[in-house]
Amino acid sequence: MKIYNYTDLSKSKIEELCSRQIEDDKLVESRVADIIKSVKTDGDKALFDFAKTFDKVELEKLFLDGEELKTIAATIPAEAKKAIDIAYENIKNFHLSQLNKEDKIETMPGVVCWRESRAIEKVGLYIPGGTAVLPSTFLMLATPARIAGCKEIIVCSPPQSDARLPDGQGKTNCYLAYCAVLLGIEKVFLIGGAQAVAAMAFGTESVPQVYKIFGPGNRYVTTAKTMVQNKVAIDMPAGPSEVLVIADETANPSFIAADLLAQAEHGTDSQAILVSTSNHIITETLKEIDNQLAILPRKDIAAKAIANSYAVLAKNLDEAMQFSNEYAPEHLILATENFESLIPLIINAGSVFLGNLTPESVGDYASGTNHTLPTSGFAKAYSGVSTDAFLKKITFQHLSREGLNNIGATVEILAAAEGLEAHKNAVSIRLNFESED
Numbered sequence: 001m002k003i004y005n006y007t008d009l010s011k012s013k014i015e016e017l018c019s020r021q022i023e024d025d026k027l028v029e030s031r032v033a034d035i036i037k038s039v040k041t042d043g044d045k046a047l048f049d050f051a052k053t054f055d056k057v058e059l060e061k062l063f064l065d066g067e068e069l070k071t072i073a074a075t076i077p078a079e080a081k082k083a084i085d086i087a088y089e090n091i092k093n094f095h096l097s098q099l100n101k102e103d104k105i106e107t108m109p110g111v112v113c114w115r116e117s118r119a120i121e122k123v124g125l126y127i128p129g130g131t132a133v134l135p136s137t138f139l140m141l142a143t144p145a146r147i148a149g150c151k152e153i154i155v156c157s158p159p160q161s162d163a164r165l166p167d168g169q170g171k172t173n174c175y176l177a178y179c180a181v182l183l184g185i186e187k188v189f190l191i192g193g194a195q196a197v198a199a200m201a202f203g204t205e206s207v208p209q210v211y212k213i214f215g216p217g218n219r220y221v222t223t224a225k226t227m228v229q230n231k232v233a234i235d236m237p238a239g240p241s242e243v244l245v246i247a248d249e250t251a252n253p254s255f256i257a258a259d260l261l262a263q264a265e266h267g268t269d270s271q272a273i274l275v276s277t278s279n280h281i282i283t284e285t286l287k288e289i290d291n292q293l294a295i296l297p298r299k300d301i302a303a304k305a306i307a308n309s310y311a312v313l314a315k316n317l318d319e320a321m322q323f324s325n326e327y328a329p330e331h332l333i334l335a336t337e338n339f340e341s342l343i344p345l346i347i348n349a350g351s352v353f354l355g356n357l358t359p360e361s362v363g364d365y366a367s368g369t370n371h372t373l374p375t376s377g378f379a380k381a382y383s384g385v386s387t388d389a390f391l392k393k394i395t396f397q398h399l400s401r402e403g404l405n406n407i408g409a410t411v412e413i414l415a416a417a418e419g420l421e422a423h424k425n426a427v428s429i430r431l432n433f434e435s436e437d
């Protein structure tokens, strides 16, 4: 892992470090464009073919139905079932707390405005399943979708080869199947990658077209989501995982190393960044990373991600926060004694973990916050998934005669200023109308 001195970093070098430029996006973009085109042209046939090409799975059918999901879910170990139930309760309670009734506002006497929420009727949820199947993402997406009241919830997740599944599980794992049963999802499409995004964006013979696609994924998934935005809404670019740890001299190097490795093990293109005011903490953390890496089952993946990552030595916590805000991490961990004082300085981050006892893993699975979060710097403009993301806010206004008399001239003048006479007339005609009553 390279170590940089913040004071030595030029503006362009900081921009380069924050760009996360790891692999050639052009190659991914051209491949994804071809995949989208094939799905649009060949529909289901393309989905069967891509399952074979990319997932090495020969599918008889593109989905698992409710009965099949129940059968697979029944094989879940009791302890895992209980853990999913607990995580679900926390996620549900936190996302329920986001629902808020809004009051009507009388902007001027006789002019009343308000907003009402309506659920997006058809949503598509993508559950990653390449290097790891993520049933936790199922909870993160389907729970707010249910709370919002979405009528049609389409779920896609890559088919799993039998090699990856204990006996008797067909094409997905019991944890994901149990989440489907828990959330009342009666069909899971066994489709992954860019092709899943294309299928939900354009529809195929089997996959219904949706109005908004949610969910994290690798570069193929995220590039595809970005590419179909002229056809369907998306939640945000939620690509390869990132964590940035800000550590002062009170931090524990073994905790920091564990947090960096937790995100590094997601994929070779994960980012695990350490920004510290203490050179000693950086040195000790790097030693700890080596110790912990050695015993990780996914050490090859994590090692590559660590090699693509870096540490920054900052003169003080202000410099550390400046770098973090420029990087705009998906996950920000404040491993500092006085983290409260840093909270107001946070401008750009997806989700924040405070203090030495709050590992990022708790947000990944069960604290209640949503782990579908903006990456690649998009935390500068996007929030993570929330219940609101599944709702549309429709605005309403009503004028009484008093309201029309109060606001009419203002609107006539503005319409005239824009040379839009018909706009002006729509008000004048009402102002001049003498009703019989």
Ligand SMILES: NC(=O)c1ccc[n+]([C@@H]2O[C@H](COP(=O)([O-])OP(=O)(O)OC[C@H]3O[C@@H](n4cnc5c(N)ncnc54)[C@H](O)[C@@H]3O)[C@@H](O)[C@H]2O)c1
Pocket (backbone or CB within 6 Å): 031, 054, 055, 127, 128, 129, 130, 131, 132, 134, 137, 158, 159, 191, 192, 193, 194, 216, 217, 218, 219, 220, 221, 237, 238, 239, 240, 241, 266, 267, 270, 330, 371, 372, 373, 374, 375
């Ligand atoms: N930002 C977030 O909120 C968030 C949350 C969870 C996970 N993640 C990230 O999601 C990603 C999950 O990635 P994953 O790969 O494990 O699963 P994935 O489901 O995102 O992607 C797997 C699919 O990619 C396709 N694919 C694989 N290689 C391909 C190739 N060469 N060309 C075309 N398509 C190909 C296959 O169809 C496969 O089914 C990780 O990077 C993880 O860090 C992000």
Ligand SMILES: N[C@H](CO)Cc1c[nH]c[nH+]1
Pocket (backbone or CB within 6 Å): 134, 136, 137, 240, 241, 242, 263, 330, 364, 371, 372
């Ligand atoms: N850290 C991931 C988001 O980048 C979420 C996750 C799911 N399972 C484990 N981790």
Ligand SMILES: [Zn+2]
Pocket (backbone or CB within 6 Å): 241, 262, 263, 266, 364
């Ligand atoms: Zn994670």
